Amino acid sequence: MTDWLDEIHWDADGLVPAIAQDHQTGRILMMAWMNREALALTVAEGRAIYWSRSRGRLWRKGEESGHVQKLHELRLDCDADVVTLQVEQLGGIACHTGRQSCFYRVFDNGNWKTVDAVIKDPDAIYHKGHSHE
Template sequence: MTDSTAANDWLDSINWDADGLVPAIAQDVHTQRILMMAWMNREALQLTVQEGRGIYWSRSRQRLWRKGEESGNVQQLHELRLDCDADVVILQVEQIGGIACHTGRQSCFYRVLKDGQWQTVDAVIKDPKELYEHPKHV
């Protein structure tokens, strides 16, 4: 067994789905608020740990997606947790820039069910057009 194989044994403990993915929940390390949910493949999770930042697998683009590569709103990793079934990970992150959602909000979870209707309860912090007009490539 090589050093790199031994160093990545922790990845073998994860119950990847049929597509080789695991749900990843990003949580603000300071407020404990859930910021977003995305998917990770093995490479994304390994790179997240190596680089200390949120890196995901974009199912629509079929490629790695470094959070903040276009908006500049990077997720700095503080801690990685695995659930009891080993099929979901939580990234406790510091959300640099304060915006996790592509809609320009702090969190992707900005709607609440009230009286049988989804109501928006969080305001847009920054217009998404401004977030993505000039990719930051961080």
């Protein structure tokens, strides 16, 4: 692949955590994993492509839901072991639960409180029942 990929400190499985943020608000939308191929393709195609550990294959965000993440900027942290993607979340839904963000629960007085409403029913998004993208 290319030299810039060699600067990343990949974990023992050849993966790096990838945090997707809204490019305008900075809100964290989701966290996923990328391997070298996923990251190289993300840059080449200008859209988020992750590595699905459960499926053991590349996962183009939006391939099932239509909610594509258009890449605006890619950053690498100081330890070179986490990347952030500044993205435009097409369709407004990043989470397989039908919410804008996967981070929709807040710790409050010893409990996790759901603070973000479901925007669209996951069954309607995936047309086959509840599914992780």
